[in-house]
Amino acid sequence: MVECAVDELDVIVIDAGGGSLKVGFSGEDLPRTVLSTAMSVVTEIPEDDEGNVDTTAQPKTLTYFGDEALQNASKGTLKLPLKRGLLHDKDSLEDVLEHALRSLLKVDYEELPILLIDSPLTPQHQRDFLAEMLFEKFKVRSLAMMNSAVLSLFSTGRTRGMVVEMGHGVTHAVPVFEGFAIPHATFRMDYGGQDITDAVQKIFKELPSLTAYQQHAHPWVMRSLKESLCHVAPHSLKEQLASEDPASDEERSFELPDGTIVQVDQQLRYGAPEILFAGGDRSLPKITQMGLNACDLDFRLDLVRNLVLAGGTSMIPGLSERIRNEMQMLVPPDLHRQMEVILDSQRKYSAWIGGSMFASLSTFEHFLITKQDYEEGKSSLSGVVARKAW
C-alpha cells in the first residue's frame, strides 16, 4: 500500500486540463504535481552490446507519462486523453490520472474526498463518465465537480466577475454572478496555448535565420520557446513589426536542446500569439464582448471592473494591454473607462488554487456526491451529477 502523508480532512484537488493535469491537496498554495496530460506506449526491440537489433530478445513495452510521453511520441503511440476540453481517449485518461495520483502524489485516493475541476460547458455525459470512472474504477468515497472559471475567480477573492480563462486547447469567457457561472453568457473558442505552440513551430521552420536549426522544431521545444519568449503586441502585429524591436539580446535569446543559443526575431515572438486575436467572431476580445452583451446591463459594470485573466496561456506578457486596447472598440466608452484587468501572479494555476481554497471551507461537504448518493442514483446518474456539479 502506498504511504499516505495527509490527514483525514484533506481533499484531493484535481484540475484535469488538456495540456496539464494539476493535482494536490486542499489548503495548499499550489498543486504538488503538474503533469502534461499525455502518455505514450513504445515498443523497443533490445539491442546487443554492439548496438545491433537483437532478434532473439523479447520486445519491451515501455509506457511514458507527461513530458516524457511527448518526447518519446515519435517512437510509439502518443495518447492524449483530453482535446479542446473534451474527452478524447477514456482509457488513457484513467492511466494518466492513476499515475499522477498513485505514483506522483503518492496518495491512497480511495480514502479521501475528491474535487475534480473541469472546463466550463463540459457536456453532461462527460461529467457522468468521469463520475462513473472515479466511483467504479478508482473506488473513491466522495466526489465534487466544479467549473474551472468559477474557481479561478474565487482564487482572486471574488465571486463576481468576467473570467477569461485561457488554457491549452480552449479559451472561455465566463461571466460569474455570486459564484455561479452563467451558461447562456459563456462563450468559447477552440484556440489556446497549443495553437500558439503550433504557430511558433510553423514560423520557426519558415524563418530563414532559423532554418539551420530545423531538427529542434519539436513541439516540446517550441512550447518552451513560446513560454520564455512570446509576447502579445500592444496594438497589432503590423504596428509591432514596423517598430524597433524593444527586446535586449538576452530577451531574444533561446537555448536549443543541444546548447546552441539562437536569436529569435519579432515575427516569431509577437506573431505566434496573434492567433488569439485573429479568429473574427472567435477571438479573445470578441468572446469577451459576447459574454458581456449576454448579461444584464446592470451587471456589466461589475464584470468589466473585474475582468480576470486566468490559465496557463494568460501568462504571455502584453495580454492585458492588448485586451484593453481592443475592447475599446467593442464596448461603450463609459464601460471601457471602468475596465480593470486582473492579473494574479499565480494565474497559471488559478483554477486549482481556487479549488484548494474552496475545498478547505466547511461548506464544501455540501457539494460532495457520496458513494451512497452515487449508488442510489445510478439509474439516473445524470440527475445526481448534474444536481451537485457546479
Ligand SMILES: Nc1ncnc2c1ncn2[C@@H]1O[C@H](COP(=O)(O)OP(=O)(O)OP(=O)(O)O)[C@@H](O)[C@H]1O
Ligand atoms: N509562461 C507562459 N507563457 C505562455 N504560455 C504558457 C506559459 N506557461 C504555460 N503556458 C501555456 O499554457 C497552456 C497550459 O495552460 P493550462 O494548464 O491552463 O491549460 P489546461 O488546463 O491544461 O488546458 P485546457 O483548459 O485548455 O483543457 C500550455 O499551452 C502552456 O504552454
Ligand SMILES: [Mg+2]
Ligand atoms: Mg484548464
